[in-house]
Amino acid sequence: MGIRRRLAVLLLSLVLISVFHGASMGAERIRCASTTSTQNSGLFDYLLPLFQKKTGIRVDVIAVGTGAALQIGKRGDVDVVLVHSKEDELRMLREGWFVNRQTVMYNWFVLVGPPEDPAGVRGVASVVEAFRRIFEKGARFISRGDNSGTHKRELKIWQMAGLSPKGHKWYMEVGQGMAKTLRIASQLGGYTLTDKGTYLALMDHEDLNLSVLLEGDRVLLNEYGVMAVNPDRHPHVRYREAMRFIEWLVSEEAQKAIGSYRDSKGNQLFFPANTEPTQGGMPQIKN
Amino acid sequence: MGFLVDSLRRAVELTLSMDPELVRIVVLSLRVSGTAILLASITGITLGIILYRMHSGPLKRVLVVLVNTSMGLPPVVVGLGLYLILSRSGPLGWLNILYTPTAMVLAQYILATPIVAGIVHSTLASSDPNIRFTAYCLGATEFQATMRQLKEARYAIVGAVVAGLGRIVAEVGAVLIVGGNIAGYTRVMTTAIALEADRGDFILAIALGIILLALALMVNICMYLLQQKAEIR
Numbered sequence: 001m002g003i004r005r006r007l008a009v010l011l012l013s014l015v016l017i018s019v020f021h022g023a024s025m026g027a028e029r030i031r032c033a034s035t036t037s038t039q040n041s042g043l044f045d046y047l048l049p050l051f052q053k054k055t056g057i058r059v060d061v062i063a064v065g066t067g068a069a070l071q072i073g074k075r076g077d078v079d080v081v082l083v084h085s086k087e088d089e090l091r092m093l094r095e096g097w098f099v100n101r102q103t104v105m106y107n108w109f110v111l112v113g114p115p116e117d118p119a120g121v122r123g124v125a126s127v128v129e130a131f132r133r134i135f136e137k138g139a140r141f142i143s144r145g146d147n148s149g150t151h152k153r154e155l156k157i158w159q160m161a162g163l164s165p166k167g168h169k170w171y172m173e174v175g176q177g178m179a180k181t182l183r184i185a186s187q188l189g190g191y192t193l194t195d196k197g198t199y200l201a202l203m204d205h206e207d208l209n210l211s212v213l214l215e216g217d218r219v220l221l222n223e224y225g226v227m228a229v230n231p232d233r234h235p236h237v238r239y240r241e242a243m244r245f246i247e248w249l250v251s252e253e254a255q256k257a258i259g260s261y262r263d264s265k266g267n268q269l270f271f272p273a274n275t276e277p278t279q280g281g282m283p284q285i286k287n
Numbered sequence: 288m289g290f291l292v293d294s295l296r297r298a299v300e301l302t303l304s305m306d307p308e309l310v311r312i313v314v315l316s317l318r319v320s321g322t323a324i325l326l327a328s329i330t331g332i333t334l335g336i337i338l339y340r341m342h343s344g345p346l347k348r349v350l351v352v353l354v355n356t357s358m359g360l361p362p363v364v365v366g367l368g369l370y371l372i373l374s375r376s377g378p379l380g381w382l383n384i385l386y387t388p389t390a391m392v393l394a395q396y397i398l399a400t401p402i403v404a405g406i407v408h409s410t411l412a413s414s415d416p417n418i419r420f421t422a423y424c425l426g427a428t429e430f431q432a433t434m435r436q437l438k439e440a441r442y443a444i445v446g447a448v449v450a451g452l453g454r455i456v457a458e459v460g461a462v463l464i465v466g467g468n469i470a471g472y473t474r475v476m477t478t479a480i481a482l483e484a485d486r487g488d489f490i491l492a493i494a495l496g497i498i499l500l501a502l503a504l505m506v507n508i509c510m511y512l513l514q515q516k517a518e519i520r
Contacts, residue, residue: 011479031386045470062386062467063482076375148459179485187334205487236376236383 029058030241031078033070035149036177038082038224039063041197043271046261051248057241066176067147073098073227076234080242082226082249084149084195089225101227102250103273105110105258109153109222111214112199113139113187113191121191127217128161134164138170140190144181149222154193157219186210195222196267203277204265224270252276297335298493308471309491313498316475320456323395328448331403336433338404339411354408357401362394366464369394373465386467391455391475394461398449406447410440440516449510453503 023029037062038044048059062072066083073081074097082104083089092098111121111130119131119139134141144151158165165171174184178198185192186208196215202208226246231239248254255272263269301309338354341347371377373385373393384390418439422432437444459477466473466483476495483492 031469036485039482042486060386060467060469060472062469075377076380177485179487202487205489236375 007064014095017282028241029060030080030238030245031062032080032245033062033064033068033072033078034082034177035066035084035224036063036099037084037198038268040177040179041201042263043197043258043261043270047254047257050254050257051245054248054253055244057244065144065148066152067149074238076229076237077200078229079238080226080245082224084222084224085152086223086268087226088152089227089261093227095220097230097233099230100246101170101225102246104224104226104249105255105273106224107222107270108196108242109150109193109213109220110196110199110212111191112185112194112210113213114189114209114212117213119191119213122213124214125217127157127214127219129251130214131157131161132163134191135161135165136267138168140170140188141165141170142181142188142190142192143171143173144178144186144192145175146177147168148178150178150193150195153220153222157193160219182210197263200267200269201263202264204263288514294489297490298497301490301494302497306494308322309494309498311471311481312474312476314494315473316456316477319391319462319475320452323392323455324399324448324452325453326392327396327399327403331400331447331451332407332437332444334400334404335407335411336437338408339410340433351408354401358405360398360401361460362398362416362458363460363464365394366461369397369461370464378462379493386469386473388466388473390465391473392491393468394465395455395458398461399455399459402451402454403447407440407444410443410447411436414440442513444512446510449506453506454501457499 035045040063043181044059044061048061062069062078065070066085066088069078069081070085070088070203071081071094072078074092081098089098089101093101095103111127113119113121117135119130121133124130133139137275172184172188172190174181176184178194179202181192182194183203183206184190184201187194190210191213196212199210199212203210228239228242228246228251229237232238250273255274258270259268259272259275261268261270291468299467334354338347338350341350370385372379373382373390374380375385379449384393414436419432420434422435457477459481462468462473462475463481466475466478468474468478474482476499480492480495480499483489483495
């Protein structure tokens, strides 16, 4: 019994050591809270190895909605955030939770829906007008409902239209990520607002019953920003490494890489920040 | 239909090819859940014995109800609570274990311990009291009598451990929140399945699903054989 117990203790300590060892290994790594769109589109899988090769710093990505990513950063649980809700980002910069915001890239939100288009929004130029038509028709609309960047933009458009869809039977808040929300919209024949990248990436794999009905309105510009957690608020953060990451993201090399990233069908999903986004999603090079 | 069959075939191929990413995810799953169940067995069995040997009274009743309730703890609630505690802005933030495999072990340990404790307690409570009396009559001490009883109930106790393992290895809510599903670091089978399904990349998701099911099958076959052995005796 004595030997057996000693063996058990030994085994246990070995397991514990291995677990804790795994936790502390690798000094040169930072954590980045980001949005599901950057992860699900495959952009990070393409971009981060380039950064690691150049600097030796590994970036661990925690992919959540923009609202959650900002909260995680505010609590000091990551070193850097890459999100897309500019108003919130600027507010949190002012409040002192983050520092050194840089615009990294753009893409576009698009309004998708059933190809039959029951509310007749195809060809409408203004997304605010399209939302108004959906509202008047009482056509089914699937909302992310999860405080993500996309959800915040959708709410802003309803607000611009002076309408409040919440509580209406046709307005469904699903509280899911973008891909699941698109699947639900396809299944239930509803409209939804999506970033074009996630939509295109998902359509590569799946045959969803959705079409892009409206795009190109300036209101639908989707800007991704990166910022570091303020080291004055959270002294433990890896600020120096986080800054290297931010500086790299806006460098010539990374910007070029972002612009040349294509999904498996050859679609361009993100446009680098050093290009000027124009109507229709095609960028013009800024001088 | 063709899509389903094709996905399944490619998933089986991926499973058999020992793809390094797949292997890493499976190994981490086993390491995290294995450590958690080892620790949970130690505290769970001890807790079950203490509960059983406690004198009846209000305290015991409260504890039994607490343990039985905790057997059904929702993993997302455990994940959220642990996140708030382990967060840099939380009381144990200085430990710096959020978004590491250690935090995942802790979450699964919390989920598995009440399951082991609850089953061990109810097994002992419903075991033949004559075992204990006989042991006493033969001059056994309190400790020896309990050990005897545990030995008689050993298959049920193994069953308790397996039930706990089955719950945590298939759990996704808690490890997603405290682990963060970081590629190559805290990504386990369940969180990888959730992510790949979201990405629309079903092949890896199905392959991992097959492995999870195969593991469950293997564990249950072992359980069945153990029980057979117990009945023959």
